[in-house]
Amino acid sequence: MEKSRRRFLKVAGIAAIGLGAAPAINFAASDSHGSGAAAKVKNETALHAERWGMVIDIKKIDDNLAKKISLACHIHHNVPDFTHEVDTQLYPKTRPVNHKQEIKWIWKEKFHYAFPDKEDEFLNEKFHHLPFMVLCNHCKNAPCVQACPTQATFSREDGIVMMDYHRCIGCRFCMAACPYGSRSFNFRDPRPFIDETDPDFPTRSKGVVEKCNFCAERLAKGEQPHCVEASEGAIVVGDLEDPESDVRKLLKEHYTIRRKQSLGTEPSVYYIV
Amino acid sequence: MTKNMIVTGLAVFVVAVLSPFWFNLVTTTQAAPEPELLGLAKEAKTCVLDKYDMRANHMSLLNEWRGAVVRNADRIYVAANGHSFNMSLSTGENSCLGCHEDKAKFCDACHTYTSVNPYCWECHINPKEIQ
Numbered sequence: 502m503e504k505s506r507r508r509f510l511k512v513a514g515i516a517a518i519g520l521g522a523a524p525a526i527n528f529a530a531s532d533s534h535g536s537g538a539a540a541k542v543k544n545e546t547a548l549h550a551e552r553w554g555m556v557i558d559i560k561k562i563d564d565n566l567a568k569k570i571s572l573a574c575h576i577h578h579n580v581p582d583f584t585h586e587v588d589t590q591l592y593p594k595t596r597p598v599n600h601k602q603e604i605k606w607i608w609k610e611k612f613h614y615a616f617p618d619k620e621d622e623f624l625n626e627k628f629h630h631l632p633f634m635v636l637c638n639h640c641k642n643a644p645c646v647q648a649c650p651t652q653a654t655f656s657r658e659d660g661i662v663m664m665d666y667h668r669c670i671g672c673r674f675c676m677a678a679c680p681y682g683s684r685s686f687n688f689r690d691p692r693p694f695i696d697e698t699d700p701d702f703p704t705r706s707k708g709v710v711e712k713c714n715f716c717a718e719r720l721a722k723g724e725q726p727h728c729v730e731a732s733e734g735a736i737v738v739g740d741l742e743d744p745e746s747d748v749r750k751l752l753k754e755h756y757t758i759r760r761k762q763s764l765g766t767e768p769s770v771y772y773i774v
Numbered sequence: 775m776t777k778n779m780i781v782t783g784l785a786v787f788v789v790a791v792l793s794p795f796w797f798n799l800v801t802t803t804q805a806a807p808e809p810e811l812l813g814l815a816k817e818a819k820t821c822v823l824d825k826y827d828m829r830a831n832h833m834s835l836l837n838e839w840r841g842a843v844v845r846n847a848d849r850i851y852v853a854a855n856g857h858s859f860n861m862s863l864s865t866g867e868n869s870c871l872g873c874h875e876d877k878a879k880f881c882d883a884c885h886t887y888t889s890v891n892p893y894c895w896e897c898h899i900n901p902k903e904i905q
């Protein structure tokens with residue numbers, strides 16, 4: 502190899518950068534508050550799954566139960582209702598309500614909107630009247646996750662597609678990417694439109710996208726999601742990867758469909774029809 | 775330009791530059807408020823970190839907590855002193871506000887004094903506020 506002064510200086514320069522960077526990297530990697538022995542762990546009672554999934558038995562749901570299910574979810578997650586009369590004493594500066602705005606986590610949908618690819622000219626009449634409960638499908642290949650520029654929405658290891666409201670910049674790329682319309686945007690501060698605030702769950706702020714989180718906060722405590730509790734047995738959640746789980750047993754026994762399967766997003770919500 | 779003008783100009787400049795110091799000499803500063811410990815917090819005696827660490831680093835601790843809870847589903851913090859805490863601002867007895875019952879006296883006192891407006895409470899709920 503040719504040895505020149507120029508080459509020697511080049512190598513020496515690169516080595517100097519390396520030596521200089523090492524302490525800075527070590528500093529950045531160190532724990533900022535020096536609590537070496539501290540640990541962050543899961544609740545002992547937390548429910549675990551390799552991939553969370555849901556089975557909804559549509560035959561067991563009528564209009565009343567559908568209302569009860571979405572109410573249970575919306576009340577406990579402080580989802581605003583824009584038909585709610587604002588308390589003008591508490592929130593004097595609130596502008597009049599635009600009733601076209603809507604935020605929803607789980608709601609009742611007609612068959613031909615929920616399953617447009619399964620629409621049939623001579624479809625059994627009963628399908629037109631069944632209340633299909635729709636929510637975020639927590640897809641295995643979630644397009645919203647791929648679209649999010651800040652990783653505010655992400656797939657957790659257990660298959661739940663989560664929103665990190667702290668990181669959401671409100672660009673709404675995820676809403677455009679979601680083929681199920683499962684996401685809602687907060688065009689305004691939701692607090693005046695919440696009838697009774699549940700202190701156990703934060704509200705959202707203006708400018709963030711929100712959606713169903715599979716009650717991750719309840720699974721972490723070992724409790725079943727609100728919709729499951731309210732559904733009187735019509736909705737079951739469990740581990741899709743575990744052949745012994747309740748959801749897999751239901752999938753074995755019944756014919757089920759999923760929404761817009763042809764898109765390849767691999768939804769984790771199944772419907773028994 | 776005369777020598778007098780230059781000296782006068784310099785004097786005005788020095789007075790103007792040092793004006794914050796003069797201002798501090800003639801006015802009295804309010805003493806920094808002590809966060810008040812009430813109820814459970816008063817009995818507990820130990821917090822997540824020791825007092826001085828907590829004063830300096832509580833925001834970076836909260837930042838770590840929110841990452842752990844939302845992104846990793848880890849919700850319990852086992853502190854170096856052996857106590858475990860619920861990593862939450864306001865939900866449950868073992869959370870920040872569960873122990874420090876009065877947000878106004880514990881958080882707001884210092885935040886107001888230092889003109890810091892954390893936006894935590896735009897979403898997180900102070901249980902006392904909704905009563």
